[in-house]
Amino acid sequence: MFKSISRKDCLIFLSVVTTFFPGTLYAKTYYVAPGGDDGHPGTIEAPFATVQKAHDNEALQPGDIIYLRGGTYYPTQQTVFSKKGNTNNYFVLSSYPGEVSVIDGKNVPEGDINAGSTPTWFFNKAEYWKVRGPIHLTNGRGAGVFIEGGRFLEFDLVESSYNGKRAARAGHGFFIYSSTTSDILFNNCDAHHNANHLWKSGEDQLVNQYQHGDGWRIFGGTNIRLVGCRAWHNLDDGYDFTQAENSVEMTECWAVYSGIDDAEGSITGTPNKPMPRWEGDGIKLGYENDTGQHRAIRCLSWNNHCHGWTVRGGPYEIYNSAAYNNAEEAFSGIGNMSNKRRNTYGFRNRLGDGGGRDGYSGISVSHGDFISLDDSGMLGLRKADGGLPNPKFLKLARSSNLVDAGVDVGITFVGSAPDIGPFEYTTASGVPVLPKILLLLHD
Ligand SMILES: [Ca+2]
Ligand SMILES: [Ca+2]
Numbered sequence: 001m002f003k004s005i006s007r008k009d010c011l012i013f014l015s016v017v018t019t020f021f022p023g024t025l026y027a028k029t030y031y032v033a034p035g036g037d038d039g040h041p042g043t044i045e046a047p048f049a050t051v052q053k054a055h056d057n058e059a060l061q062p063g064d065i066i067y068l069r070g071g072t073y074y075p076t077q078q079t080v081f082s083k084k085g086n087t088n089n090y091f092v093l094s095s096y097p098g099e100v101s102v103i104d105g106k107n108v109p110e111g112d113i114n115a116g117s118t119p120t121w122f123f124n125k126a127e128y129w130k131v132r133g134p135i136h137l138t139n140g141r142g143a144g145v146f147i148e149g150g151r152f153l154e155f156d157l158v159e160s161s162y163n164g165k166r167a168a169r170a171g172h173g174f175f176i177y178s179s180t181t182s183d184i185l186f187n188n189c190d191a192h193h194n195a196n197h198l199w200k201s202g203e204d205q206l207v208n209q210y211q212h213g214d215g216w217r218i219f220g221g222t223n224i225r226l227v228g229c230r231a232w233h234n235l236d237d238g239y240d241f242t243q244a245e246n247s248v249e250m251t252e253c254w255a256v257y258s259g260i261d262d263a264e265g266s267i268t269g270t271p272n273k274p275m276p277r278w279e280g281d282g283i284k285l286g287y288e289n290d291t292g293q294h295r296a297i298r299c300l301s302w303n304n305h306c307h308g309w310t311v312r313g314g315p316y317e318i319y320n321s322a323a324y325n326n327a328e329e330a331f332s333g334i335g336n337m338s339n340k341r342r343n344t345y346g347f348r349n350r351l352g353d354g355g356g357r358d359g360y361s362g363i364s365v366s367h368g369d370f371i372s373l374d375d376s377g378m379l380g381l382r383k384a385d386g387g388l389p390n391p392k393f394l395k396l397a398r399s400s401n402l403v404d405a406g407v408d409v410g411i412t413f414v415g416s417a418p419d420i421g422p423f424e425y426t427t428a429s430g431v432p433v434l435p436k437i438l439l440l441l442h443d
Contacts, residue, residue: 028061030054031096033069051093051103052079062089062128068135070099076107079121085128090152094132101133105140105163113198116170119146120163126150133157141166143175144194147221151182157386159190162267164213168198172217173234179245181221188228188386191215192379195235195267210268211279214240215255218248226250228388231282232379233257235267235275238301240284247293248285252388252422254378255282259305280305282326286313296321297411298422300394302375307332308349314339319409322421323349324394343406343420363420369400396425 029044032054036047047069048054054066062085085091095101103120111118120140123129127150136159137144144160147153155174164171173191176184195213199205215231215238218224223246230253231238238255241248259280261273274280282301285294290313299321301308308323312333323330323346330346330353333339346353347365367373377391396403396419403425406418413419414426 027063027065028059029065029067030057030060031067031069032073034071034073036069050075050079052077054093055079055081055083060091062086062091065092065094067094067096068099068101069096070101072102072104074104074107075120076109078108078111078118079103081121081123081126081129083126083129085152087128087152090128090130090154092130092132094130095135101135103135103137105137105144106165108141110141110166113166113168114200116146116172116175116196117142117164117167119143119175121145123147123150123153126153128152130154131156131158133159135159136161138162139165140171143167143170143172143217144191145174146170147174147176147181147184148178149180151184153183154185154187155189156187157189157382158186159192160194160215161191162193162265164194164196166198167196167213168200168203168208169196169212170217171196171212172214173231174216175214176216176218176221176224179220179222181224183223184221184225186216186226186229188382188388189226190230190232191234191238192230192232193234193262193265193267197267207276210235210261210273211275212236214238215258216240218244220244220246221248222246224248226253228386229253230379230388231255231258233260233262233265233267235259235261236279237281237284238304240281241290241292241294242284242287243290244286244292244294247295249295249297250283250299251297253283253296253299254388255299255301255308256303256375256378257305258282260303274305278306278328280327281307281310281332282323283308284310285316285318286311288312290314293317295319300324300422301326302394308346311339311341316340318342318344319411320344320406320418320420320422320424322346322394323353325349342409343418345402345420363401363405365402365420369397369402371395371397394421395423396421398425400425 030042031047033047036049038053040046105120140163160173199208259275263271282304302324308326315338330349372392402420
């Protein structure tokens with residue numbers, strides 16, 4: 001039998017809410033909409049026109065929410081985020097529930113093309129922000145999102161594509177610069193079709209045009225994490241952490257078609273145009289002399305123009321991951337004895353699948369281990385909760401000798417032991433389900 005709630009109980013309830021959610025009870029909400037006006041008060045009836053106005057609005061306090069109404073925005077200036085929230089009171093920038101916002105950067109002024117031109121969004125020492133999509137930044141002159149300094153930024157369901165239209169360098173999907181940046185999380189984000197359309201002074205246009213656009217270029221910072229992210233058709237690398245001095249951690253991230261122009265969404269005007277040889281790694285954890293100790297868990301790199309993974313430098317940890325059908329090596333630099341690679345396979349990579357060290361312990365990998373080698377659907381719509389889609393591609397067959405053949409590396413598994421590769425076998429028929437990963441790292 002339900003007891004009616006007395007006024008006293010209400011007060012207790014309210015005081016609990018106040019105690020546990022001090023930032024949300026009195027949070028104010030501001031609105032931005034295509035067709036809005038920065039002279040407006042930012043209400044739902046009379047919204048602002050620009051995110052910059054919502055940010056600069058003097059009344060905006062930590063804990064407040066800025067809602068973006070659905071539609072396409074064409075900002076005429078770079079949007080600079082510099083306000084600082086605090087641990088209990090994040091600023092929230094969110095698509096309005098049920099709506100999708102597109103930020104087209106084509107009208108943002110050009111900037112210095114050799115420094116990467118002007119990013120569409122610039123997080124300049126901003127602190128404690130949550131950005132919640134679906135928000136799609138596209139068509140930017142420089143990077144879609146550039147982060148320099150600052151800390152505690154979370155990006156959820158943010159997509160960044162076709163950036164670098166006026167950049168010779170650094171026209172990446174997401175770009176983190178500066179060792180003072182820390183505590184950045186990309187959750188369920190996508191970066192695709194990023195490329196630098198120009199070439200640097202003194203360089204050969206034919207060789208250098210379109211290169212150097214990565215999905216994620218992480219050049220520094222501490223406690224940078226990517227979870228459930230995808231990178232495809234970026235004309236340099238999917239993920240590039242070269243020279244990042246501290247560890248980046250990636251979990252359930254996919255890289256595909258790096259260094260290869262798209263047939264249907266061509267960047268260069270020459271559909272399927274490949275970049276020069278040695279451009280287009282899927283996942284580039286680092287290069288010679290790099291000492292950042294990056295970690296990848298259940299990550300997959302396939303069909304890239306160059307290596308599936310570049311793992312020179314390190315030491316790196318690669319657990320339950322894979323390289324499939326890449327045009328050069330599966331793991332370039334895997335001979336580096338300091339790397340740990342466990343429960344991980346390479347298959348059908350042109351210049352070799354292993355590298356000869358502790359990969360899959362001599363277990364052979366063949367077509368018969370998988371229920372499908374068709375990658376259709378991998379770049380399709382995400383699940384309703386924002387998670388990665390779950391097609392049959394590279395899911396293990398019941399009879400595969402990769403099932404339960406791994407060693408315990410501290411992440412959850414099904415059956416008597418972890419399987420080899422990113423997708424744990426869990427069901428006897430149909431599409432296996434990814435078990436929830438127990439994150440032991442950095443937290
Ligand atoms: Ca790169
Ligand atoms: Ca297992």
